[in-house]
Amino acid sequence: MLAVNYTNLRDNMKTYMDKVTDDYETMIITRKNNRNVVMLSEESYNNLMENIHVMDNKTNYDWLMESKAQLEKGKFSAHELIEEDIDE
Incomplete structure (x- = not known):
């Protein structure tokens, strides 16, 4: 700072x-x-406001903390993305 x-x-x-x-x-x-x-910066401000919004909602906060705990325990899986043809 x-x-x-x-x-x-x-x-x-x-x-x-x-x-x-x-x-x-x-x-x-x-x-x-x-x-x-x-x-x-505006970018930093917007990020701060988004974090406040997410953390202010107990359901969102609990979901994020559970997800974080799962990640730290290695309980996750990776998947390859499948590209779709937009013209279909």
Whole structure:
């Protein structure tokens, strides 16, 4: 996680925005009176919101944890995908 003060951010906005989006960095913009702001890419934000949505539903969460436990115990199988001709 990066931290930069507001003045430095304003003077170098493109550089910092590129760093956030290209390197998946989260940046804290420090301001007076500890009124800080967090900057993250839209992709990171969308991922965070999706995770919150999935984890907020107990049924989804339980299903994911059970699946994770099965995977860790080696209880899974791999299958080859079958391609279908779309013209059919």
